[in-house]
Amino acid sequence: MAETRKSVEDVKNLPVGEKFSSVGVVLDIHEKKDKNGKSYWTVSLMDKTGSMDAKIWGNTQWWDFREGVKSEIKDPASSTLVGNLKGSSIGVMGQVSEFRGKNQYNFNQVFLVDQEKEEYRPESFVQTSPVDVKELERRFDLLVDRCSGDVRSFMEELFSKDGDLWKKFRVMPAAVSHHHAYVHGLLEHSVTVTELALSMAEAIEGQARPDRSLVVAGGLLHDLGKLEAYVLNPGPGMTVEGTVIDHIALGYSRFEALAERYGLDRTVRTALGHILLSHHGLREYGSPVLPATPEALVVSAADELDFKLFCWGDSVSQLEGGVEPEDSISDLNYSAQRRFWKWRPDGERS
Numbered sequence: 001m002a003e004t005r006k007s008v009e010d011v012k013n014l015p016v017g018e019k020f021s022s023v024g025v026v027l028d029i030h031e032k033k034d035k036n037g038k039s040y041w042t043v044s045l046m047d048k049t050g051s052m053d054a055k056i057w058g059n060t061q062w063w064d065f066r067e068g069v070k071s072e073i074k075d076p077a078s079s080t081l082v083g084n085l086k087g088s089s090i091g092v093m094g095q096v097s098e099f100r101g102k103n104q105y106n107f108n109q110v111f112l113v114d115q116e117k118e119e120y121r122p123e124s125f126v127q128t129s130p131v132d133v134k135e136l137e138r139r140f141d142l143l144v145d146r147c148s149g150d151v152r153s154f155m156e157e158l159f160s161k162d163g164d165l166w167k168k169f170r171v172m173p174a175a176v177s178h179h180h181a182y183v184h185g186l187l188e189h190s191v192t193v194t195e196l197a198l199s200m201a202e203a204i205e206g207q208a209r210p211d212r213s214l215v216v217a218g219g220l221l222h223d224l225g226k227l228e229a230y231v232l233n234p235g236p237g238m239t240v241e242g243t244v245i246d247h248i249a250l251g252y253s254r255f256e257a258l259a260e261r262y263g264l265d266r267t268v269r270t271a272l273g274h275i276l277l278s279h280h281g282l283r284e285y286g287s288p289v290l291p292a293t294p295e296a297l298v299v300s301a302a303d304e305l306d307f308k309l310f311c312w313g314d315s316v317s318q319l320e321g322g323v324e325p326e327d328s329i330s331d332l333n334y335s336a337q338r339r340f341w342k343w344r345p346d347g348e349r350s
Contacts, residue, residue, distance in 0.1 A: 315340045
């Protein structure tokens with residue numbers, strides 16, 4: 001392995017033609033065939049600074065470095081070692097190229113490493129929320145305190161700090177790739193969405209004034225299904241249920257069971273269930289119903305806003321910060337289906 005390893009974040013900031021070496025955990029890997037029937041692989045590699053998608057072509061050299069001595073893997077396509085890399089740490093050497101106007105990362109050498117060795121333990125490469133988890137927990141508790149009556153009692157029981165649900169909720173990712181795809185991502189996203197929704201609810205007067213307890217509970221519960229849709233192994237991944245049923249249906253089913261066991265009032269239960277089912281805002285985005293209450297409308301709007309703001313930050317962080325206007329426009333963000341502008345009111349682009 002090369003001595004000057006670069007983080008994923010560093011690699012993504014390299015210019016075309018630059019070579020690099022790095023170490024990370026494999027989030028996903030798929031073997032494919034080129035037009036000549038030769039195997040190549042698409043791989044997603046993560047470390048604590050982020051993740052990147054790369055190509056491993058058929059002429060890449062594969063090395064078994066698990067005993068500290070390089071031995072070449074002659075036929076990686078038929079190797080059981082290569083076929084089971086998801087969730088394992090690997091070392092790579094590669095080069096940045098350009099494909100259709102975008103940077104592409106090619107791994108020219110891949111090293112299988114000892115997963116028990118301290119510097120290669122898979123969990124040590126998993127990205128975590130940039131917000132301290134204790135701070136997120138504090139903000140979560142303050143939000144629950146804004147609830148009242150049976151809704152507050154239900155939320156306190158549901159998210160008891162000694163309970164299995166809370167222990168899982170605080171560590172899970174909010175996605176596999178689109179946004180908050182890291183440890184504590186679900187907690188960070190849920191807290192931010194709820195704070196945004198509550199701010200909107202407090203600004204609304206008159207007949208449409210939302211019930212704050214329902215807004216808070218709905219915001220914190222809106223992605224409940226992601227506890228079953230995603231998994232950390234050790235990086236973010238999707239379960240079979242998450243793939244074929246989706247987190248909205250999973251979350252509603254779980255909420256109904258929990259509300260029934262608690263004995264939550266039927267009207268409150270329906271109002272909260274509606275928020276879970278409608279929070280994606282549109283049927284084509286996966287919601288079986290459209291938001292039909294003030295509470296559902298503000299939670300859905302807050303969810304969409306937090307997602308897009310995350311996409312903005314992720315996109316502009318990859319800009320090199322030049323002084324020309326075109327240097328402040330990001331590449332197309334496929335999740336948000338737009339390019340983002342890095343302009344800030346203070347004139348700084350960094």
